[in-house]
Amino acid sequence: MRICAKMRCTAEAVATVGLSYEGRVVVVGDLAPEPNPNLLDLCSTHVERLTPPIGWRVRDERAPEPAALP
């Protein structure tokens, strides 16, 4: 198992977060099979608390919610 990338957090990572600079999107995906230095592995708590930088938005690709679709 892998540990959350946040400082002092020892919870198990459940998702991998990457930044798409082109579209200014924070992409949340399922935990990557291999550790990637360009991506962050986060626990469920920190994924929930994830706040994008100003001008960015978060795209959660883990479990699409039908209600959120246009």
Ligand SMILES: [Zn+2]
């Ligand atoms: Zn954490």
